[in-house]
Amino acid sequence: MDGSPTYREDELDAEVALALLEWQLEMGVDVPVLDAPLDRFELPARLDPPAPAAAPAPMAAPVAAAAAMPAAADDLSARIAEAEALAAAAGSLEALAAAQEAFDGIELKKGARRFCCADGRPGARVLILGDAPGDDEDSQGRPFVGRAGQMLDKMFAAIGLARDSVDAERALYITNTLCWRPPGNRDPSADEIAVSLPFLRRQIELAGPDLIVLMGNAACQAGIGQQGIMRLRGQWVQAFGRPALPMMPPSYLLANPPAKREAWGDLLSLAERLEALSV
Template sequence: MESNPIYQGFELDAETALALLEWQVEMGADEPILEDATDRFELTASKRVEPAPLQMQVQPAAPPPVRDDSAHLDALIAEAEALAASADTLEALAAVQEAYDGIELKKGARNFCFADGNPKARLLLLGEAPGDEEDRQGRPFVGRAGQLLDKMFDAIGLSRSAVDAEKSLYITNVLTWRPPGNRDPSPDEIALSMPFVRRHIELAAPDLIVLMGNIPCQAALGRRGILRLRGTWTEAFGRPALPMTHPAYLLRNPPAKREAWADLLSLSARLSD
């Protein structure tokens, strides 16, 4: 088949292809379409198979019963809720959360990744989960994405190392243990983590929250689609919250930094009110 002249001279590397696919998914694409239209009526006719005679048809065996693990999950969530409620300081919360064995991710992670920055900060950033470098250091947002995050918030006068609560950041994640291969957390893993996240935010008591990426939006709002959600103020955990694109996405899609800058300006204005 001859190549499409539109793409002649255009080399598509793996990183760009992944970014394009990610953009299409965010825009709602859910089905691949070829360059030439498919005549589905002709396809159906050519592949039509006459049914076998009734006496030759064999009923498939019944599938084995699926074990219902919902009761076990509910028990683990109840345990997490009791542990989180027992903590009256952030130090106590970190201790009980690190000791909690209900999340299997703990077995494969190097380090517990609780938080970083100033817990008295007015602004709390809620990220997704530790990556490889975060897993090594036991701190959120310390890899390439974390370096970009620091530059982004430094541009509006905020820093995780600042002592002044007005100029500082407090950073944590939905998950405190790294998922293998940096995969997205499963719904069960998010559900098991949420009692600790809610208590974490109660104890830190920030004025504003940034939901950094799809996973925090899924956890806090029950919705995904960060490219549609970003830039629009909402409420999460009883506080004003702003969804923003994750710095890792900005590293793969530099043109999106313009929208991220607009979100930072909106955040800065809200902090100044």
């Protein structure tokens, strides 16, 4: 048994079919392989004997691999350079978001539903930097929504901060390291972070926060070049030229409630830092 639910054909009403689709999404099946079904058990009418394989030259594979590596590196460098040029030319957050959404140098764009850039108030003293959109964020085009977003809002409301506050002193500006959802909610790759980084640096520059919360491993990788949120959390660092506090993301706290105690300590540390800056 592979753990998947089984049903007779006469049991597959609309409710059961929807439950099966939801189960597939939970297992990470969110992209169809083909547009039409294919019976892989149906043999062709005639099987031709395989042609004898020619013996490869001893150095063919290593040479081909070596030739491909510089080409891939050059392509990544070109995409990063294009992202840097587009980001530098943006004079406002609105222009930057438009340039980033139109940018085709990141493959994630092809599989995502919505561009998920930012939420909250530009000019807020605190900027929250998350990792990448999940399914809820991909559906709504806003960072930190769904259960994780509700948890985040409750966390920061406890120290008097909110994404919908009109007061910059009490507001939050929220964004993601990547603005396109990775398939199956996998972790962003190093190349994907590198291509997104020029837009992120410019976004932080234009938003102008006093403090940054690095909420997750991808955020820490982008901000300080390190991962290991369990080890880094609670320690003030410098990221993007500003004081930054790594924190565990709300999705982790939902799955591990005892960790909320440490998260509360981090929130108090953030509140103290804000109070010191106000003096």
